[in-house]
Amino acid sequence: MSGKFVKYLAGALIAATSAGSALAQSSVMLYGQVDAWAGAIKTPGQSGTAWTQGGGGMSTSYWGMKGTEDLGNGLKAMFKIEGFFLPQNGQYGRFTGDTTFSRNAYVGLQSDTLGTLTMGRETTPYFVSTILFNPFIDSYTFGPMIYQTFxxxxxxxxxxxxxxxNAVAYTTPDFRGLTANLAYAFGNKAGQAGQNKWGGNLLYFHGPFSATLAYQQVKFDNTPGDLNSEIPGFSSQRAVQLGAAYDFKFVKLYGQYQYIKDTITGGNISMNGGQLGVSVPLGTGSVLASYAYAKSTGASDTRRNSWALGYDYPFSKRTDVYAAYFGDHISGLSSGRTYGVGIRTHF
Structure with a gap:
């Protein structure tokens, strides 16, 4: 065996060993959930009921990939890309025209002692606080608080x-159950430096008790300057939310309060509201109930009452079935209602 070949073989073994170590310090995961339901929908103000097979009864369907690479000294590089899809027709997004990775698409650094800094498309801290403190979590079909808020x-x-x-977000390390999240989104349009979105929340978890405080200020919806097209003179919105929950084991109680103010040249609009909910273990599953109320004053005087009752039964840690009824009433309109049954599985 020649000396050159021995050197080549040794180099190849060292390279292979090094590559194996690098791979061992990295990880990539594919995951998601599929949720589909069938039932009926009558929106407030409509005269008829539409029988439907839809997606996202309890949770919006999505798939994603995330990964980390250990950089040493308690520092990791990390990424996450997640896209919604509609299982009823196979289209991507939450609605026609939605972007491919509209749930999350970011990259960042995570430190054991300094926290996590990410850049890209980010789920807002306000949304996280909203879904964690009501029993229907992120249901856009049956969840009264999600429906009224978003x-x-x-x-x-x-x-x-x-x-x-176009956002930058920071999450603090966990300090005895307390964490803080901050997010800032750029308008990315020349001459529109003042058009931005920013907000944050505090989250506290300690035993059976949990609580949150969230705030955000938004000066555009999708593109800088577009609020004026929704309501003439609409320039910005501020929102604050308080939430708390307590798990007694035989029942878990949820409560939220929310205040939203729209700054409008022709007259501001303020909204006060909140949500009370319970989750009660029954058999293997849980009974879910929630009531939400909102009242708008100022240029718009509107009252909204929404309530929901459901039962969620897990077949396993990954798959559950559910049945739910959602009632919705807006002042001046006929009442709406949605009811149906569905199945959800995680992967």
């Missing part, structure tokens, strides 16, 4: 979406 018409709910593009 599905309300102009002057009745949040603008700026549940995820922000």
């Amino acid at each position: 599905m309300g018409a102009s002057g009745q709910g949040i603008v700026g979406d549940s995820g922000w593009s």
